[in-house]
Amino acid sequence: MNNDKTISVLNDLLNITNDRIAGFAKVADKVWDNYSELRPAYDDMVAESWDMKQDLIDLITAKGGDPDNTTSVSGAFHRAWIDVKNTFTKDKDESTLENVVFGEKAAIDAYDNALESGDLCPESTTLVLDQLHHLKASYAKFETLESIS
Known part of the structure; x- marks a missing residue:
């Protein structure tokens, strides 16, 4: 097993996790008036993301690597697209839920x-x-909620 490759893959996942955290910050407080039941699940996802981030940083460091504690270029483009899309979208709640589901699916694919x-x-x-298990659980929650909205 090549330790450099392991560290590189873990750093890619750290970037994806940072993308999740940045994405969650973008949608914070956008749907809570109409979907107050989502708030606890959302708060859990945010806290979980910070835990995942720290676990990845710890493992990268333990493997002798330097954590790349940034976001990805594709994640930055996606967040910019969300801003543009939300400018022209009438149903901002539905759009926000779609963006959460899209982001979680992208993270699952990366994992x-x-x-x-x-x-x-x-x-x-x-x-x-373990982290993939948590991602799939949060994806399932929001995918269900998106389909009934």
Whole structure:
């Protein structure tokens, strides 16, 4: 197992996690008037993202790497697109839910790709699988809510 490849994959996931945190900040307080039942799930997702971030940083450091504690270019473009889209969207609540679902799906895809890459050591695989489980659970919550909105 190549430690540099493991660190690189973990840094990619750290960027994705930072994208989630930045994305959540974009949608904060946008739908709570009409979907107050979402607030606890949203707050859990935000707290979970910060925990995931710290776990990735800790593992990257333990592997001898330097955490790349930034967001991705694609995540920045997506957040800019959200701003443009929301400017012209009438139903901002529905659009916000769609953006949360889209972001969670993108994170799940990145985690699946990391696992399929074969570049993770057993310890990293365990952490990534655990984080993927949490991502899928939050995705399922918001996908269900989006479909009934």
